[in-house]
Amino acid sequence: MTIASAKKASELRGKDVAALEKEVNELLKAHFALRMQKATQQLNNTATLRVARRDIARAKTILAQKKEGAAK
Structure with a gap:
């Protein structure tokens, strides 16, 4: 994934x-x-850091939801 x-x-x-x-x-x-x-100073597009952070948060949120659903 890019x-x-x-x-x-x-x-x-x-x-x-x-x-x-x-x-x-x-x-x-x-x-x-x-x-x-x-x-x-090799990174041209620093906006990719923001996208990466949000992707991580999105994945962690869904992971937590799935773990909570499995625990019930």
Whole structure:
């Protein structure tokens, strides 16, 4: 997945818990890479950081909802 294109919530809701956890880890790694690029002034489009943060939040929210639903 490229960070520039945001994941839609409907795409994430179709995944199971394990796939969502993997997705969150991948997004966190990508966000870290973007932060390092920004620190070394290699990042041209800093808006990708915002998109990455929001993708992470979206994935974590859906993951928490699925875990809560499974606990009931």
